[in-house]
């Protein structure tokens with residue numbers, strides 16, 4: 497969705513450069529892709545690659561920054577964002593979404609680098625700009641960004657985790673409810689947010705740290721703040737694991753994400769998608785110039 501929204505704001509020469517780079521350096525065809533229904537748009541197709549490749553590339557840590565839910569002071573992200581480094585003993589590479597995005601931007605910008613490396617960097621950037629605007633990629637309540645928090649989604653019989661609800665379930669529900677294709681939804685958001693884009697044009701082109709804090713606040717206010725009953729704010733615990741006991745504590749609250757929650761979430765999701773798409777386009781227009 498973010499890539500489809502961005503497409504409309506790319507300068508024509510940049511759009512061609514993006515498509516050429518991606519088409520001339522395709523994703524390994526042997527890689528198992530999560531999205532089986534491959535979109536025609538090369539940017540949209542590339543957007544999901546970093547999730548498909550994260551175990552192979554050891555870049556799972558690069559998709560988020562676990563700012564504790566209790567923290568609302570805008571300070572440095574350093575406590576939750578270790579410096580980038582290589583994989584040690586087969587473990588995931590250290591780093592977080594903000595420094596990973598900054599690194600990949602330098603790779604994409606550097607025309608002396610091999611094109612395959614720059615295509616990979618482009619895939620990461622498209623993906624990370626989306627991830628950083630999903631509140632649970634900047635928010636943690638000792639629950640792995642909502643991955644360890646189960647609840648009922650509408651009338652579904654098996655519980656869902658809050659992270660998946662925000663990654664795709666609310667959006668899928670919205671598309672089904674309005675009988676919209678992804679492209680039609682992207683076009684609708686581009687039309688509805690035209691006014692906001694004018695304000696964003698005047699902002700700093702890329703400030704991943706500011707985006708993370710801004711989205712973290714959305715996580716506090718809307719993602720957790722709209723749950724009824726609510727989940728208590730936890731004292732940050734870096735050693736917290738997703739145990740059966742932890743899952744059970746939230747399940748016992750019998751939270752349902754239904755029409756009320758959906759009504760509060762969708763305006764926020766629309767704004768996050770539109771903002772991310774617009775910022776991605778601007779970032780690529782500036783970096784590939």
Ligand SMILES: [Zn+2]
Pocket residue numbers: 546547559623627
């Ligand atoms: Zn991701």
